[in-house]
Amino acid sequence: MLPTASSAPGQPETAGDRDGRLGVRLADVGVVYDTKDGDSVEAVRSASGHIADGRFVSLIGPSGCGKSTLLDVVGGLLAPRSGTVTIDGEPVTGPRRDTAMVFQEDSTLHWRTVLSNVAFGLEIAGVGRKQREAAAGDIVALVGLTGFEHRHPRELSGGMKQRVAIARALVADPRILLMDEPFGALDQQTRMFMGRELLRVWDETRKSVVFVTHDIQEAVYLSDEVWVMSARPSEFTAKVVVDLDRPRGPGTMSSRRFHDLTSQVWEVLRVESEKALDAQRELEP
Numbered sequence: 001m002l003p004t005a006s007s008a009p010g011q012p013e014t015a016g017d018r019d020g021r022l023g024v025r026l027a028d029v030g031v032v033y034d035t036k037d038g039d040s041v042e043a044v045r046s047a048s049g050h051i052a053d054g055r056f057v058s059l060i061g062p063s064g065c066g067k068s069t070l071l072d073v074v075g076g077l078l079a080p081r082s083g084t085v086t087i088d089g090e091p092v093t094g095p096r097r098d099t100a101m102v103f104q105e106d107s108t109l110h111w112r113t114v115l116s117n118v119a120f121g122l123e124i125a126g127v128g129r130k131q132r133e134a135a136a137g138d139i140v141a142l143v144g145l146t147g148f149e150h151r152h153p154r155e156l157s158g159g160m161k162q163r164v165a166i167a168r169a170l171v172a173d174p175r176i177l178l179m180d181e182p183f184g185a186l187d188q189q190t191r192m193f194m195g196r197e198l199l200r201v202w203d204e205t206r207k208s209v210v211f212v213t214h215d216i217q218e219a220v221y222l223s224d225e226v227w228v229m230s231a232r233p234s235e236f237t238a239k240v241v242v243d244l245d246r247p248r249g250p251g252t253m254s255s256r257r258f259h260d261l262t263s264q265v266w267e268v269l270r271v272e273s274e275k276a277l278d279a280q281r282e283l284e285p
């Protein structure tokens, strides 16, 4: 791995975890897909990193570099070809109850109300109606949907549907939230607003978050660290530690430091995106 783009020191450890055992650890993770026509695609070559408990880490990289692939590996939906992923020192061998995913596309169950969408995971887990509706009600309030409990998804805006998706992921109280471009389908203003809301929720719950995005400003604004991936087959080319004060707000984006950090990320991302485009051109007939 190349040196970090940031001059900031290594990742701080969380209190009480001096040996860095807690959290998600990727060690030389490599992923190869076998395609239907007998070929293979090396998506990720060697990804290593540690997401300490309660940290907010964004993954950014050229399209097709393996961001969703890595989330699937951490979420236990895909086995790596090489290397390991551990959570609190235990190897990930399949989906876990302490991990939840949020996707870009609308994942609401359109025939169910907001409350019953959010309660769905608890229903599957066999939690009784009263208990699951109480828990779902709390989470609906946390994501700012009070008053919409009995609406159906078709009556909600795109941003509200993503709030439902986040609530669905939070209801079982996972420790690790894996978010794959959760605001990618939203307009810029809604997206910025949702980012602020996500930070508010994160501040209250302090989950570990792995957040995939294509938006450099979003990544820097939200995160403790931004990990930049190389063109495929990927590795982490840079890890930029975001030392902006929290809580963050409208003033954050106009600060000099914010500008410096986004420039640092862009410098690395630009090079990798050019490489990815060149590789794509070579494949074109």
Ligand SMILES: Nc1ncnc2c1ncn2[C@@H]1O[C@H](COP(=O)(O)OP(=O)(O)OP(=O)(O)O)[C@@H](O)[C@H]1O
Binding pocket: 033, 034, 035, 041, 042, 043, 061, 062, 063, 064, 065, 066, 067, 068, 069, 070, 232
């Ligand atoms: N099921 C699959 N079979 C074969 N190849 C796959 C499969 N899923 C992904 N790939 C390939 O693996 C690489 C990484 O894909 P992935 O979806 O993880 O990229 P990404 O970084 O999330 O891209 P994007 O930014 O466009 O969402 C791509 O080249 C993709 O074509």
Ligand SMILES: [Mg+2]
Binding pocket: 067, 068, 069, 180
């Ligand atoms: Mg993706």
